[in-house]
Structures are given as C-alpha cells and as structure tokens.
Amino acid sequence: MKTQHELGTRERIVRTTAQLMQRQGYEATGLKQISQEARATLGSVYHFFPGGKRELAVEAVRHGAAEFAEFLRVAFEQEDDPAAAMIACTRTLAKDLRESGWLDGCPVTTTALESTGRAPEIQQAAEEAYESWRALVREKLARAGFAEDVARELAHTVINLLEGAELSAQVSQSETPLEIAGRHLAVLIDSHRGGATRPASG
Amino acid sequence: MKTQHELGTRERIVRTTAQLMQRQGYEATGLKQISQEARATLGSVYHFFPGGKRELAVEAVRHGAAEFAEFLRVAFEQEDDPAAAMIACTRTLAKDLRESGWLDGCPVTTTALESTGRAPEIQQAAEEAYESWRALVREKLARAGFAEDVARELAHTVINLLEGAELSAQVSQSETPLEIAGRHLAVLIDSHRGGATRPASG
DNA sequence: GTCTATAAAGCGATAGAC
C-alpha cells in the first residue's frame, strides 16, 4: 500500500476524512482538522469537493465500503467452508479492533447513523456499502452450494450480526461479542445446509 | 404515561435530550435546541446538570436504556417460547421503526458510537445499557430451561443482531432485515435447545 | 429555580490573490 505522502491531494483528503469519521463520526469531524491532518489547505478541500462536508462524507463512506469489502474478501479466502470462514472473519475483526485500541470500528456505521433522515446522499452511500458487503457473503454461500434465497437471507444476518457484534465489542472493549458471533453464525449457516457441500467434516 | 407538560423540568430535559440524541446523535444535538424543545431555559439546564452536555448525555442514555428494557419486557411477555418471542420482538421493533418514519432507531447506539474513546462516562453508560438488555434475554432463556452458559452467549447474539438489524432497517428504510433477524434468531435458539422445554411444537 | 446577556471559541463556507 502507498504511504500517505506519496498520494495525490484528493486521495489524501478522502483517506483522512474516512479515518477521522470512522473514529469520531461525521459531526465531530471538522474540515479544519481534515485539511490539517491531510496536509492540504481548506482551499484545496473545497477545490476537490465543492459540495463541502456532505460530498466529502459520501466519498469517505465509499472509501470505507471498499476497504471493508477487501477485508471480507481476504477473510473469506482463508476458508473454503462458509461456516469456518465466519469464525476466521470475526477473529481477525476482533484482533484488528483490539490492536487499534478499540478505536477503529465499522468505517461506515457511525456516519450512517448520524445521517439517517438528515442527509439522504450519505444515507444512500451507506446503504450501498452494506449491500456490497452482503453481495460478497451471498457469493461465498452460493459457491458452497446454498440456494439463492437462503443465501440472500443469511447474507443479511451475517452482515447485521457482524455490525452489532463489532459495535458491542467496541463499546465493551472486549473481543467476546465477536468471538460468540462467529460461532453462532457458523451454527446458523450449518443449520441451513440443504444439498450444500460440507468440505471437511461432512 | 404522563404527557410532557405534566413533568418536572428536570425530567422534561432528560426526555427531550434522549429523543433528540436518538434521532440526531450526540454532536448534532445542541443545548439550545434541548432547552427550547424541553421548554426550559439554558440556566435551568445547567442548574440540573452542572456537568453540561456530557452529564446530560449520560442521563439520556440511561433513560433510553430503561425505555428499551421495558420494550423487551413487554415483547417477551407475548410468547412463552423464547424463539417465538424473538419473532414477536422483531416484528414490533420493525413496526415502531417504520411508524416513526424510520427516525427512531436504537436510543443508545448513535450516542455510544460517537463517544467511544472520547467520552468514557457515556461509553460506560452505553455498555451498562447493553448489559441490562442481555440480562433480560438471559432470564427469558433461563426460564425456558436453557443452561446458564448457553443462555449467556445467546443473549449476546440476540442483542447484537437486534442492534445490527435495526441499524440496517433504518438505513435501508425496510422492515426486511428485522424480519429475517427474527426468524434466524428463532432457528439459532432452537438449535441450542438441550433439555429445554419446547412449548407448542415439541 | 428561572431568566437574560454575553464571553470565548469553533464551525462551514466563500473570495480572491498567487
């Protein structure tokens, strides 16, 4: 990955915004702080994002969405079996969260919640983020032979429980909620297996 | 329930703060807006809450915690069977969320996320809220004969999935995530039944 | 307990030189 100082100004602004909003949320993150930490001037921020803070937040949510999608892709590659993949996924999620000092939770959720009913563009970008993550889960399940409708519903619950468990882990500063979530998702997936293949143990 | 104009000033301030922070979050909710909507003066706000906005937020989170605990108690009373109770719970949650114009999500989560790593008192009040809700789920499961350790872990996942599904429902303005969550929680609970009783069908 | 006035600082956004 490129280090920050090799990136273009626009990219530096987006990444800095994404990180700050992940940790502090939308309202607590000021354009002044963004421009300072991104080593850009306020003029540059408005040059690249004439729509101001709102437009910048949409871009930051999209950046966070792509980042977490990449995380899911890597985590899912660790295990062929979807149930085993959930355990691997929650374990890595918990490790990363703890190593960030419990600061880096979901890169989208805080901003999404602050925007519901008040900033439709941001809310829509968040909805697209969640949908893109569900698509990755659906594909993982489809490759393991799960029926399309079963996979679609499981994808909702996988992402929603990951969200809830990460939030809970962050607030309680404990890996336990994510560890439990991994095992419960594995049970839930296994209990929906029809003609789906069960690699190692089945 | 008492209507707002019958309440004391302190109680009016707390309730108004809780509602505003539920909808807008901590940072976007100003003391001026609170005092106006609560029909109190800024002087009164600081009279009852010398610690200012932070102290007020802690009280608002506790108020929201008690409110949602009461919701869970009522929802769980509708069905003896815990699995069936989850379906009832998510259905009512979805209905209330929709009827609020998708505005009233979890009364604690937005403020909790905005406070992690920045306002420990608020974060702790949020953690206590989640724990109190888990306790209600544990009791429900214990009464149905679930072993203590199984009930403890299921309680985590029940609350975390309710959180994630409500967030998702709010952002996508759809009841679907909550409806799916209800059915999946029922499956998960049933798959953990040992010597636990199964009222109707078992 | 309630009310008004105000301090001190920060905010998003804009203008215009370079």
Next chain:
DNA sequence: GTCTATCGCTTTATAGAC
C-alpha cells in the same frame, strides 16, 4: 491547484439579576 483572510453563524459554558 494552493493558500490566506474573513464572513456570518453557532456552540458550550458562565455570570449575575430576579
């Protein structure tokens, strides 16, 4: 594209009369 200066407004918090 970058930079500085500034406008107009809002914020949390405090002081002090009643």
